[in-house]
Amino acid sequence: MTDTKASGRMQAGGKTTAASTVFAALRREILSGALPPGSRLRIDHLCQTYGVTINPVREALNRLTAEQLVVLEDQRGFSVAPVSHDEWRELVRSRCLIEACALREAMSNRTPVWEEGIVLSLYRLSRTARFLDVENRVPNPDWELHHHAFHHALLASCNSRIILDFCEEMRERSDRYRRIAALSPTGPRLTQSEHKEIADAVVGGEVEEAVKLLCAHYQRTLGVVEAHFERK
Structure with missing residues (x-):
């Protein structure tokens, strides 16, 4: 799935959702190596970075987890998936x-x-x-x-x-x-x-x-x- 596809997911009315915007941006940063493997993805920091509320950030992180680009660990939260x-x-x-x-x-x-x-x-x-x-x-x-x-x-x-x-x-x-x-x-x-x-x-x-x-x-x-x- 390309970033174009990712950011192209629309709400009714044709507007790109905040979650899709965050998802596309984070996905691009992970795939480019700008966010190294193992980097912590703090929700409060991401909210400030992208100027959105918690829900869009959580949705974006969950979608990235489904793509195996992000991992969620008990007591540690979200982080960029490791490489092996x-x-x-x-x-x-x-x-x-x-x-x-x-x-x-x-x-x-x-x-x-x-x-x-x-x-x-x-x-x-x-x-x-x-x-x-x-x-x-x-x-x-x-x-x-x-x-x-x-x-x-x-x-x-x-x-x-x-x-x-x-x-x-x-x-x-x-x-x-x-x-x-x-x-x-x-x-x-x-x-x-x-x-x-x-x-x-x-x-x-x-x-x-x-x-x-x-x-x-x-x-x-x-x-x-x-x-x-x-x-x-």
Whole structure:
């Protein structure tokens, strides 16, 4: 579920609820790594930060708990969900399994418009800097948007909204790990050549090569993120 979807939940009359606004903001902060794993989420502080009452904050936290991005512990209250090697490995494994099937399906349904979408999204990604400030590891939000758009474009013609939504959820949960690791002075690795190789294989109709390259791309990211957490 994207932040657009999250913030798009409306009351009767078309107004975004206060709970949806808080939910979208907190979700974005957690997924970006701005709120680190284990951070306490004090209700009174959140009420002041977002200028809302207790009920919208509680509703937002409960929704985030249902997404496993927030945990509720007796006597301790709400906090940002921890990260773990096991969850990270399972996320990568799930992405490889599901996206391999989705990519094969997308390539079997290829259209000129779909191919153009891949080429355009790759071009935009290649023209965007990964960091606003490389030395201080300040992420570039535009790069994240274009990176997301590229991976979505690869699967866009699989003709299954359910599969695309599931891939979207897995991508966002994976991005949480990747973005946390990206803040490290030792990361991230350069991936632009990998993106181009994947796009070339997809547009060229090399189904098994495209699937192999996509899964290898995720597996290399798996190793980089694991190495980051092992150093901490």
